[in-house]
Amino acid sequence: EKGGYEHFMLKEIFEQPKSIHDTLRGRLLVEEGIIKMAGIWDHLERLNQAQKITIIACGTSWHAGLIGEYLIEEFARIPVEVEYASEFRYRNPIITDKDIVIAISQSGETADTMAAIKMAKEKGAFVYGICNVVDSSISRITDAGSYTHAGPEIGVASTKAFTSQLTVLSLIALKLGKHNGHLSNQEFMKLITELDALPKKVEEVLESTHEHVKEIAKHFIGAQNFLYLGRGYNFPAALEGALKLKEISYIHAEGYPAAEMKHGPIALIDENMPIVIIAPKQGHYDKIVSNVQEIKARKGRIIALVNKGDTQVASVADFVIEFPETSECFSPIIASIPLQLLAYYIAVYRGANVDQPRNLAKSVTVE
Numbered sequence: 364e365k366g367g368y369e370h371f372m373l374k375e376i377f378e379q380p381k382s383i384h385d386t387l388r389g390r391l392l393v394e395e396g397i398i399k400m401a402g403i404w405d406h407l408e409r410l411n412q413a414q415k416i417t418i419i420a421c422g423t424s425w426h427a428g429l430i431g432e433y434l435i436e437e438f439a440r441i442p443v444e445v446e447y448a449s450e451f452r453y454r455n456p457i458i459t460d461k462d463i464v465i466a467i468s469q470s471g472e473t474a475d476t477m478a479a480i481k482m483a484k485e486k487g488a489f490v491y492g493i494c495n496v497v498d499s500s501i502s503r504i505t506d507a508g509s510y511t512h513a514g515p516e517i518g519v520a521s522t523k524a525f526t527s528q529l530t531v532l533s534l535i536a537l538k539l540g541k542h543n544g545h546l547s548n549q550e551f552m553k554l555i556t557e558l559d560a561l562p563k564k565v566e567e568v569l570e571s572t573h574e575h576v577k578e579i580a581k582h583f584i585g586a587q588n589f590l591y592l593g594r595g596y597n598f599p600a601a602l603e604g605a606l607k608l609k610e611i612s613y614i615h616a617e618g619y620p621a622a623e624m625k626h627g628p629i630a631l632i633d634e635n636m637p638i639v640i641i642a643p644k645q646g647h648y649d650k651i652v653s654n655v656q657e658i659k660a661r662k663g664r665i666i667a668l669v670n671k672g673d674t675q676v677a678s679v680a681d682f683v684i685e686f687p688e689t690s691e692c693f694s695p696i697i698a699s700i701p702l703q704l705l706a707y708y709i710a711v712y713r714g715a716n717v718d719q720p721r722n723l724a725k726s727v728t729v730e
């Protein structure tokens with residue numbers, strides 16, 4: 364059942380070209396220049412007239428939500444807030460019948476997300492679900508939704524479900540933006556063409572980074588802390604990279620927006636602090652270059668994720684992982700792949716049970 368892989372997690376990491384393809388299948392019709400999503404189409408007016416969209420989720424799904432915020436605000440120009448379901452439900456949030464709530468959940472069974480949805484519905488909000496498990500509790504109580512179609516995810520640490528959540532959120536943001544006029548046809552066509560090419564790029568990055576990341580991981584088996592940095596769309600990707608590492612390797616890791624480093628975390632940096640920095644060409648590259656120099660000046664050990672052919676960041680970093688270029692909005696999908704592999708191999712070398720980390724459950728049905 365593990366298809367020749369040592370763990371479900373590795374199998375699921377390698378399934379991503381297919382799972383992303385499955386998420387796009389029947390929805391992204393590049394030749395016709397359309398995105399077909401019944402759940403969005405049927406409620407297009409309500410969605411596009413929303414004064415605010417609130418995304419609720421937990422854990423990895425919450426990280427996907429943060430990227431969803433950037434996507435929807437950039438392309439559809441609708442204000443988005445992202446909340447932990449567990450905070451949202453206990454703080455009497457301002458939600459009315461004009462609100463849209465998007466709930467994201469791989470399992471579709473997370474207790475806090477479920478309770479938050481019930482509360483939002485009682486306040487009259489329209490609730491849209493993004494679930495992976497078909498016919499799960501959340502998919503049944505939401506007013507409409509889209510499945511991620513990533514296939515069953517067995518490893519407790521979420522991998523392919525995350526990249527499929529990002530793919531669905533990209534589709535939704537582009538479709539809303541196209542229909543509400545904020546996205547030009549030309550820009551829309553350019554972005555959907557790129558989206559269509561993602562499975563191929565994910566395959567490329569798996570092939571080109573797998574062995575290399577496995578080697579890099581050996582150098583960090585004894586680390587006690589890790590810092591993950593990224594800007595813009597890759598800030599949530601940094602959070603997710605850190606979560607993966609702490610869940611399965613039990614190494615303490617934190618994600619930060621790179622520019623926040625100087626407001627505190629920089630105090631932690633010395634030769635014992637490994638720093639993973641996501642630094643694609645777009646998205647304020649020059650700023651990232653100076654972040655990397657600041658880290659190096661304090662002797663931090665840098666693992667840099669850069670686009671192919673990068674020289675500036677690469678010349679300062681201790682370890683370099685190259686990934687293919689995309690528009691900034693899709694770069695977290697690509698950058699997440701080597702980060703998953705890095706967490707996986709560090710955990711494997713430390714002898715951890717990667718598929719079933721201690722104290723964690725695949726669906727958190729307790730509050």
Ligand code: F6R
Pocket residue numbers: 421422423424425467468469470471472473476519520521522606610725726727
């Ligand atoms: C991380 C992880 C958890 C889940 C969280 C939400 O790898 O697995 O953080 O993402 O418990 O679960 P779902 O998406 O099923 O609601």
